[in-house]
Amino acid sequence: MKKPQFIALSAGVIICTILYFFVPRTNKKEGSNDNKSIENQAINSQSLLESAKTALSANQKITLLSIENQLTRSKSIADSLLAYKNLSQFWADSVHRIEPYLYYTYSAALLENSEKSLTFAAQQLIDNLLTPDAPPALQTWMAGNAKVLLEKALVINPNNDSAKINLGACYLFGNISDNPMQGILKVKEVADKNPHNAYAQLILALGGKKSGQYAKAIERFLAVLKEQPNHIEAMVNLAECYELSDQKKLAIEWYTKVKQIVSIPEAKQALDQRIKELKK
Numbered sequence: 001m002k003k004p005q006f007i008a009l010s011a012g013v014i015i016c017t018i019l020y021f022f023v024p025r026t027n028k029k030e031g032s033n034d035n036k037s038i039e040n041q042a043i044n045s046q047s048l049l050e051s052a053k054t055a056l057s058a059n060q061k062i063t064l065l066s067i068e069n070q071l072t073r074s075k076s077i078a079d080s081l082l083a084y085k086n087l088s089q090f091w092a093d094s095v096h097r098i099e100p101y102l103y104y105t106y107s108a109a110l111l112e113n114s115e116k117s118l119t120f121a122a123q124q125l126i127d128n129l130l131t132p133d134a135p136p137a138l139q140t141w142m143a144g145n146a147k148v149l150l151e152k153a154l155v156i157n158p159n160n161d162s163a164k165i166n167l168g169a170c171y172l173f174g175n176i177s178d179n180p181m182q183g184i185l186k187v188k189e190v191a192d193k194n195p196h197n198a199y200a201q202l203i204l205a206l207g208g209k210k211s212g213q214y215a216k217a218i219e220r221f222l223a224v225l226k227e228q229p230n231h232i233e234a235m236v237n238l239a240e241c242y243e244l245s246d247q248k249k250l251a252i253e254w255y256t257k258v259k260q261i262v263s264i265p266e267a268k269q270a271l272d273q274r275i276k277e278l279k280k
Helices: 013-019 033-040 045-053 058-072 077-095 098-112 115-129 136-156 161-173 181-193 198-210 214-227 232-244 248-261 265-278
Strands: none
Touching: 045 098, 045 136, 058 077, 077 098, 098 115, 098 136, 115 136, 115 161, 136 161, 161 181, 161 198, 181 198, 198 214, 198 232, 214 232, 232 248, 248 265
């Protein structure tokens, strides 16, 4: 069966899910050198930063150099931490480039080394790791960095269930292990202890969908929706799982439910089109 032709374009999970309906996968920019380099070779933080800098305007390069000099001249942890935060803000607010933002947020968290900062930075990486159609090499980079942060957070607080789930997600979706069961077991440990943990159920559901185990994924997505009835990401993925398993009637039902709660006109229009195609 032909897979639904949509792509997510946003880093945030909820926004990402809504925008999932906007742009066909077949409309990716074929001439993007950044995308080609990410898709065709292993990447590291330095290569991502250098690639991002080449796209800056002259004024942006001057601003960036000024902030980088703050980091070079730092004489204390507080100074370095401020410089890292300024760098992450620059890439997020002035350039709107996600990879350097993630890198400097990661660097600041390592330096601060608090449970809050480590888990926040890791969550930013995981949210982007779960973005549909992220290039595998970039997924590996994000998962590797998130893993470092989460392992440090779990040393501080071994009972942090969200950190355990996200660590499992690194193995499930980050291509950092030949044994995805390693990730499943970490998440399942939390889900078995607390079946009402919607986040654990969601990650297991996404893992099932990724591996083509649609029946298991559907069961997990329904468990998420039992706890959080308007969870858009779960609803969209549930509808897609029904579609991919030739259960068109149920797919239409759930796409219709999504349409009832989204407010973005383009999303409603795309949903209408998808429902119309399924009814043929």
